[in-house]
Amino acid sequence: MKFSGFDWDRGNWPKCGKHGVSREEIEEVFAGSPAVMADPHPREPRLRAIGKTRSGRYVFLAFALRTIRGRALIRPISARYMHKKEVIQYENSSTQKDAISSQ
Numbered sequence: 001m002k003f004s005g006f007d008w009d010r011g012n013w014p015k016c017g018k019h020g021v022s023r024e025e026i027e028e029v030f031a032g033s034p035a036v037m038a039d040p041h042p043r044e045p046r047l048r049a050i051g052k053t054r055s056g057r058y059v060f061l062a063f064a065l066r067t068i069r070g071r072a073l074i075r076p077i078s079a080r081y082m083h084k085k086e087v088i089q090y091e092n093s094s095t096q097k098d099a100i101s102s103q
């Protein structure tokens with residue numbers, strides 16, 4: 001996914017930060033190789049991402065892609081740290097995908 005930055009403002013930052021995830025951590029997830037999937041939402045097209053911060057914390061994100069003045073931007077909508085059960089499930093599915101792709 002190619003993007004040129006993030007769309008942060010007073011509308012989305014408070015909602016993203018309320019679960020303790022910092023802006024820097026959210027941006028770190030996208031700097032890595034997050035798993036990205038569609039998020040069925042009735043009002044607007046959204047995506048979901050699951051990835052890790054540099055410190056190794058797993059983060060679940062909901063976001064939208066916006067084009068503003070010709071720039072493709074990620075607009076985070078909500079963010080939270082993943083629960084232990086979710087991390088185990090994510091790790092198991094990632095390990096299975098890696099094993100299949102190496103065959």
